[in-house]
Amino acid sequence: MKKALLISAIIVIIIGAFFIATNVYGAEQAIDEETESKIIEIKDNATKSLEDYQEKYGSEVYGLVAYILNLVRIYSIPLCFLGIAIGAIHQYIIGIRKLDTLEKGMALIVTFVTILIICQILPLAFAVFVKFGRG
Numbered sequence: 102m103k104k105a106l107l108i109s110a111i112i113v114i115i116i117g118a119f120f121i122a123t124n125v126y127g128a129e130q131a132i133d134e135e136t137e138s139k140i141i142e143i144k145d146n147a148t149k150s151l152e153d154y155q156e157k158y159g160s161e162v163y164g165l166v167a168y169i170l171n172l173v174r175i176y177s178i179p180l181c182f183l184g185i186a187i188g189a190i191h192q193y194i195i196g197i198r199k200l201d202t203l204e205k206g207m208a209l210i211v212t213f214v215t216i217l218i219i220c221q222i223l224p225l226a227f228a229v230f231v232k233f234g235r236g
Contacts, residue, residue, distance in 0.1 A: 163231050170224040177220035184213035 154171075155164030192206025 158231055167224065167227060167231075170227055173220055174224050177217060181213045181217035181220070184216075185210055188213060 151164065151168050154168045155161050158164045158167055188206045188209030190206070191202050191209060196203030196206050
């Protein structure tokens, strides 16, 4: 009885997996065209932005560096706030009972605040250096 139940369960699982796979593949084909047009649009916007930076700085290398630093500046904000929140949880919630976690939380907060400040000031410093430093 157990073998028959096990075999029937395996067959149902295999058939279910087959139907799920075919439904996902069919839906994936319908979404591909829409996704492809959005990906092309995102790529065109990024290329245009990169070209704007290259035109603004007058060099391909300086424009690429400025573009990358701008992306770092934008994406560092949520990541650093997440790190600061994790550090605060370690310090104020978990650190109440464990002193080593309290110190770890403070170290995380200081580290992520420092990284945030560096990531926000670095593009400005680069722009000032390129505009006024190269003559």
